[in-house]
Amino acid sequence: MSDKSEAETQDSMEDLTLGGYLKTHKRPPAYEGSDGFPYTVSIEVEQTGDLRAPVVGYLVFPRWADTGVGIVGHLETPVMWQGASKAEVESAARASTLMDVKKMLEHAILSDTEDGAVA
Numbered sequence: 001m002s003d004k005s006e007a008e009t010q011d012s013m014e015d016l017t018l019g020g021y022l023k024t025h026k027r028p029p030a031y032e033g034s035d036g037f038p039y040t041v042s043i044e045v046e047q048t049g050d051l052r053a054p055v056v057g058y059l060v061f062p063r064w065a066d067t068g069v070g071i072v073g074h075l076e077t078p079v080m081w082q083g084a085s086k087a088e089v090e091s092a093a094r095a096s097t098l099m100d101v102k103k104m105l106e107h108a109i110l111s112d113t114e115d116g117a118v119a
Contacts, residue, residue, distance in 0.1 A: 018043070018101050019094025031061075031102055033109050038064045039075070041101055043093045045086050053082035057089040061105050075108035 014020030018041070021029050028040040039061040048056055056079045063073040081092040096104075 016097055017094060018096045018098060019091075021098060022094070029098055029101070031105055033061075033063075034106055035109050035113070038066070038068065039105055040064065041105070043090060044076070045089050045093075050082075053084070055083050055086050055089045057081040057083075057093045059093070059101065059104055061108060075105070075112055077104050077108055080104070 014024050018029070028042060031039045031041070033039050042060050042062070043057060044060050045055060045057045048054055058079050058081075059077045061075045062071045063075065064070070065072045080096075081089045083089040083092065
């Protein structure tokens with residue numbers, strides 16, 4: 001196997017995770033939700049008052065207009081990761097596969113639909 005092929009293989013393997021995709025493409029992945037709307041994804045990290053897990057993380061899915069010109073709403077997951085530091089929580093979020101991120105989006109769409117909420 002040539003060095004170039006190994007590098008290409010490494011890049012394609014990195015593309016399988018959220019962090020790898022962000023690193024490789026310098027932008028968030030885009031998804032089409034089962035509701036027909038286009039979404040991107042961002043990792044959000046917040047401090048908590050819990051001394052055992054002072055940092056939590058979750059995903060926010062901005063919902064884009066059909067034209068792609070602007071954001072018209074958003075969905076978010078519940079807290080998905082907890083840890084002692086921002087770096088720990090971000091690392092865990094970045095390790096999520098793109099397929100898992102898509103499942104989280106679909107769960108958020110279903111929850112939003114069941115709640116009757118408008119983001």
